[in-house]
Amino acid sequence: MGVMKRVTMVFRAKANRALDRMEDPRETLDYSYQTQLELLQKVRRGVADVATSRKRVELQLNQLQQNADKLDRQARDSLAAGREDLAREALTRKAGVQTQVDDLQGQYASLQSEEEKLSQASQRLQAKVDAFRTRKETIKATYTAAEAQTRINEAFTGISEEMGDVGMAIQRAEDKTAQMKARAGAIDELMASGALDDMVSGPHDDIQAELDRMGASHGVDRELEQMKAEIAQSAPRQIEGAPAGSSDGAASQSASGLPAADPAQAGEPE
Amino acid sequence: MIVRILGEGQLQVPGSAAEELNKLDAALESAVDRNDEAAFRLALDALLAKVRQVGSPAEADDLRPSELIIPRPDASMDEVRQLLTDEGLIPG
Numbered sequence: 367m368g369v370m371k372r373v374t375m376v377f378r379a380k381a382n383r384a385l386d387r388m389e390d391p392r393e394t395l396d397y398s399y400q401t402q403l404e405l406l407q408k409v410r411r412g413v414a415d416v417a418t419s420r421k422r423v424e425l426q427l428n429q430l431q432q433n434a435d436k437l438d439r440q441a442r443d444s445l446a447a448g449r450e451d452l453a454r455e456a457l458t459r460k461a462g463v464q465t466q467v468d469d470l471q472g473q474y475a476s477l478q479s480e481e482e483k484l485s486q487a488s489q490r491l492q493a494k495v496d497a498f499r500t501r502k503e504t505i506k507a508t509y510t511a512a513e514a515q516t517r518i519n520e521a522f523t524g525i526s527e528e529m530g531d532v533g534m535a536i537q538r539a540e541d542k543t544a545q546m547k548a549r550a551g552a553i554d555e556l557m558a559s560g561a562l563d564d565m566v567s568g569p570h571d572d573i574q575a576e577l578d579r580m581g582a583s584h585g586v587d588r589e590l591e592q593m594k595a596e597i598a599q600s601a602p603r604q605i606e607g608a609p610a611g612s613s614d615g616a617a618s619q620s621a622s623g624l625p626a627a628d629p630a631q632a633g634e635p636e
Numbered sequence: 637m638i639v640r641i642l643g644e645g646q647l648q649v650p651g652s653a654a655e656e657l658n659k660l661d662a663a664l665e666s667a668v669d670r671n672d673e674a675a676f677r678l679a680l681d682a683l684l685a686k687v688r689q690v691g692s693p694a695e696a697d698d699l700r701p702s703e704l705i706i707p708r709p710d711a712s713m714d715e716v717r718q719l720l721t722d723e724g725l726i727p728g
Contacts (some may be wrong), residue, residue: 368661370639370683370704372720375703439689493696503701518676524699530643580710 381526391511391518395502398522402495405529405536409488412536412624416484419543422550427470429557434463440573447580456573466553473546480539487532494528638694638701639687643708646698647691657704668716676713679711684709 388394437460445454501521505514639649639657649657660683665673683706706715 367665368658369716370657370661370706373642373705373707374702378701381701390667395687423682486645487643490696497697497699520701522699523697527640527701531640535643546659577638600695 368532372408372512374514377530379522380530381523384526385522388414391515393523394518394578395505398525399495399499399502402525402529405532406488407490409484409532409536411487412485412539413481416477416481416539419497419546420474423474423546425468425469425573426550426553427474428432430463430467430470434460434467437463437573438592440577443577443581447577447584450577452573459573461543467557470553473549476542477546480542484535487535491532494525498525499535500510515556530532553575637703638698638702638705639706640689640702641684641706641708642711645696646694646702647687648694649687649691653690655688657683657686659693669694671713672711673704676716679718680707680711 385394388397437456441453441456441460444450444456498521501517504519505521509517637647637651637654638646640646649679660679664676664679664683667679687706711719
């Protein structure tokens with residue numbers, strides 16, 4: 367018979383069973399309309415839930431991305447300082463964080479598409495519910511109970527199919543959101559416990575500490591070199607510059623920051 | 637005729653496409669019966685592609701029930717099987 371026909375029959379059978387339970391066809395209309403409004407509410411809540419879940423994943427994603435960026439920076443700094451071992455460690459940690467980022471990105475995309483689908487389903491259902499309300503009033507005003515039956519059956523079967531479809535979509539979205547909440551909760555816990563920070567930067571941010579230490583000692587070395595160079599340069603220059611006047615001597619004093627070296631040597635020999 | 641893709645809504649499809657759709661649907665059913673996942677995916681994709689090719693979105697406020705209903709594009713074979721046998725899958 368084919369999959370399509372069989373699925374259709376399942377939907378029809380469901381609508382028929384509901385119709386059989388109703389004694390007064392007009393009552394069917396009002397009751398069904400109430401159910402439709404309730405489902406519409408549920409779908410709207412579903413859209414909002416999925417959006418909340420998506421935003422939470424987005425926040426986590428940003429946080430993890432910042433960690434990955436930081437480790438990337440550290441790897442570059444380490445390499446620039448000639449510490450390939452540190453750079454390797456930073457990149458290894460970055461790979462771990464990146465795996466989480468990729469996973470969350472997948473979840474984010476899936477939530478985004480779920481949100482989009484649900485929101486479209488909500489619009490479709492709204493259009494049908496509006497059409498049903500109009501049809502319901504026409505049927506009630508125009509037909510006797512007996513005449514109304516076939517028209518009610520068709521409208522009811524049509525809206526029941528839509529509700530079945532949307533109902534399944536909502537259930538799916540709820541399942542997915544529950545899954546995402548559980549995973550997002552796990553990551554939040556990781557972050558709160560500091561375990562993720564440890565993964566990112568070691569128990570005491572050891573890479574950064576090493577970089578800072580190297581940075582500090584590198585800074586001292588550089589300053590020393592600079593001073594040595596200045597002293598080496600300042601001696602001959604001051605000998606040449608001396609006849610121009612004592613104000614030059616004062617300027618080079620404050621610039622070099624080495625007062626002891628200056629006046630005696632620069633002032634007297636010439 | 638009106639054809640529904642679950643999760644996506646209804647399409648207006650010309651009756652002339654019915655024969656070809658039935659052929660594609662037979663392949664889908666056979667894949668489900670044989671429990672052949674690869675063939676199932678191919679058959680569902682082919683059926684959906686055809687319906688989308690020949691169909692156009694039905695009016696949103698059309699209350700007529702669909703003549704044919706197609707499982708959602710990302711449905712698993714198990715979900716389709718449940719859809720055929722277990723009416724509990726449809727809520728409400």
